[in-house]
Amino acid sequence: MNGQVGSRRTLTLRDVSEASGVSEMTVSRVLRNRGDVSESTRERVLEAARRLGYVPNKIAGALASQRVNLVAVIVPSLSNLVFPEVLSGISEELEDSGLQPVFGVTNYSAEREEAVLYEMLSWRPSGVIIAGLEHSDAARAMLQNAGIPIVEIMDVDGEAIDSVVGISHRRAGLEMARAIVRAGYRRIGFLGTKMPHDHRARKRMEGFEAGLAEAGLELADREFYSGGSALLKGREMTEAILKRTPDLDFLYYSNDMIGAGGLLYCLDKGIGVPERLGLAGFNGVDLLDGLPRRLATMDACRREIGRRAAAIIAGHSETGLIGGERVELTPVLQPGDTIRVA
Amino acid sequence: MNGQVGSRRTLTLRDVSEASGVSEMTVSRVLRNRGDVSESTRERVLEAARRLGYVPNKIAGALASQRVNLVAVIVPSLSNLVFPEVLSGISEELEDSGLQPVFGVTNYSAEREEAVLYEMLSWRPSGVIIAGLEHSDAARAMLQNAGIPIVEIMDVDGEAIDSVVGISHRRAGLEMARAIVRAGYRRIGFLGTKMPHDHRARKRMEGFEAGLAEAGLELADREFYSGGSALLKGREMTEAILKRTPDLDFLYYSNDMIGAGGLLYCLDKGIGVPERLGLAGFNGVDLLDGLPRRLATMDACRREIGRRAAAIIAGHSETGLIGGERVELTPVLQPGDTIRVA
DNA sequence: CCAGGCGCCGTTATCGCTAAACCATGCGAC
DNA sequence: GTCGCATGGTTTAGCGATAACGGCGCCTGG
16 A cells, blocks of 8 residues: 555554554553443544554563463374364364464474474463374473463373363274174275374274274284375275285275275276275265265264364363363264175 | 472573572573573573473563564465465475464455454564465555565465465466367366355466467356365266266366366266366376376476475575565476377 | 542553673783 | 683663553532
8 A cells, every 4th residue: 555565663552552642551452442442532543553554462462461362283284184174173163262273283293293382382372282192291291381271182092181172093993893894804904104103093003903803803914104195005005905915805094095095996906895895994084975986984073173172272261260171072984885784 | 290280370581590590681591592601500591491391481582582483374275285285385494494384274265364464463473474466455554564574375476565486377277278279179168166265266267268269269168166075076067067068078177176076077987088078177286196097287386385485484584685586486287197199 | 519430541560581781700911 | 910802691671562550530329
């Protein structure tokens, strides 16, 4: 507009106060809608603020009021669909709570998690939402001492610091194994990621093996990958595992994306799904809806997890209460078309 | 560790200073690695800080030093793959610049963009990276007056406020149209999103139509969607458009995801690709690598855009220079297997 | 007619940290 | 011996907002 690109210094309350002829305090009150101000001065102040293009300085505000409307959200990754969806849930729920989410990404590294957490806590947020229950000792200590509500999300298999919202991945694996066994499959392979720090994938696999063990079975083969296009990796891994162990009759994938790759591979090769070979993934991503056949999966309740976690933080910030809540959601099996009906 | 969950009040520099017997100023210097401090006192201070579990208060620090190591990053959505990848590029580049990205999401709404921007600017970040060149007047004014480097990303077709990093979507559409015409296709349909605020998709379509016009052609049909699983929508839309206009010989999709859905549909129905019907999408998502056939597409240089934008901000924050840079990347056509060779 | 309450607004004192200026040593050079 | 200067630290004065309290009219009721 007025091309005021490099105004000498940024505006402060004082500028607005001078421009409108009232004290800084009154300006502050108007801008925050707090306290009594007459309608006429309110208008005058707002007009001046608008005209100058004043943007309040929350840094100063936060320091003075000892209140910060930020919620730290720490997740391991944005590159698969699962976390973006959690973040959406959080954003939605926080929308009109006056709170604002701030995201940090750890790349599945405990070290980076610690660094990101430290950085975020140093802004004194009013709450933390963090993925997983496994943290370094230092990170746990920071969280414990922060004196703000902490919500660990995604996973409930373990001990929470404060509140927790998630599903039992162990149980998810277990149930899937039972369903597979029930359907009559016996030679079962597992395909997953190589990441040692993806604790939830690990727990699913452990649960899965426990489920097989109930029927006296164990995994006939396994295949791991890291990096690259998950869909393509799914194809490649499927080819590899079937070449190595041709008599497998079921493949359990640690996520839907590689599962979808496997499904496409099987369709390509004319492998009979689900009769000759059954398939299942995990997550319930809506990508699956577009596939030629619907992959069996389990919904991880991602959006709901985000929402519930955010609701807990928002609740605490209103009531000031502190107290660990525990919310365990139960994912449901979506059999799709890739498990034969028993 | 020591279960100090609700410590009476949060620690300050003063606590560390008392615990280590030096002044607050010295503690501050140690913690910031700035200024000369003897090795012995440094150790003493660090030990005390660690023991107490002190986390510095950046709010106070930022206020005092007038420096904030935050970069505001504002994107329209996280739910398709494109923006997460941009964000990764930004994170990577900023990794060891001392700067930290903070993300905000607008859901393709100008109103929300304005609100998010206002909120973020009120934390006085040292730079802004924002998607697109189209903003409300108020938003433009805020950006102009912020006095910090602004980088508009993704798109270069328009007037930038400060710096800009992106590709020409108009040109991307144009080139794709030319390639399609060159390959001999004549009855061409367009499939895209209904979102009026996705300016880049609009520009691609405009460029595409201009490219067709060069050959005296125009779009034979179009189909739009909103919401839902893009892959599934791609199928449905493809079915719909082919039913309505059976003699189409090419389908141009505004993104790879719906394109992939279309491809799967054609394979299902046994439609001859690319002879009877050619297909192309846009983005170059690596999902495509796993498909039975590789969809023709154009790489949007997402990660690179993120990196370059971040580099500009980081550069400014080091040198203090202000000056608009313009970086236009050129996406290359990846013909894949769904355009017949001329 | 005056005490008390309310509406409206200003004054003062922080909030926790850092920039900048300022001091106290000790040590070598002349 | 004295000056100069580095080294290692302290003191002082904000940064830009808000909390808490106070004061001044004006109205109302007893």
